[in-house]
Amino acid sequence: MTIDWSAFTPWSALSGGVLIGVAAAMFALLNGRVAGISGIVGGLLKPASGDIAWRAAFVLGLVGAPLVYALVATVPRPRIDAGYATLVLAGLLVGIGTRYGAGCTSGHGVCGLSRLSPRSLVATLTFMAAGFVTVFLVRHLFGF
């Protein structure tokens, strides 16, 4: 393993992470919930849940973030190498997997680990390991 020093951005990563932590803390202290994005979005698909407004508002905040960010600095363009078929497959797996596993990088990774939840630790180690193995297979074994 070699570290990609040209891509490594410790300070922006850490400061962006702090903002994410502030958001998760705000949400817990104000709304009394974990900021688990897959759970918040997934709950929108349950018609009878009666708590659509706060969920939609959180999603609106996420989607609107680039607009607000652009007031202060240039928003970096994401580089999305995956093709459309790959994106559809990835989206389906992420949608189904996060709902069965009851969380994603935010709910289990950030919030769950912050709450010292053993359940979230297992989930986080599992999706990280699956991600590492998948990238290894795709990039180095099959050479896409």
Place this chain on the structure above:
Amino acid sequence: MLVLASLLSGLVFGLGLIASGMTNPAKVLGFLDLGGTWDPSLAFVMAGAIAVASVGFAISRKRTTSLIGAAMKLPTAQHIDRRLVVGSAVFGVGWGIAGFCPGPALVALGLGEIKALVFVAAMLAGMGIFELIERRKSTPSLRSA
């Protein structure tokens, strides 16, 4: 108030994702690529986020209502079962093939990225499939109807 707090939390979360570089799938895949040249940035994002969030959760754990009077609804589940592990593994595979997880994909959607729209639409379809399966399981009478 709850809706406003929710909007603000989502916004700050999204700003953090942009600032950290995590809305860029190429950067996320750089972290997941242990076999190539590795970009450890994502680990620093997690460290920064957990350092702050753990303080927030430590305070909120002791409260019976939130600062604006809402009921505390932090998760109580403790069990580690097959659903948790298999679901997380499926998520990890999906994350690894495109470099998108739910939050960054929604932020990239706000940037007007068509590819993010395709990913989010498929993700919603996946969540919808989950809901349909769960609903069938919980109401067995529907199966014969």
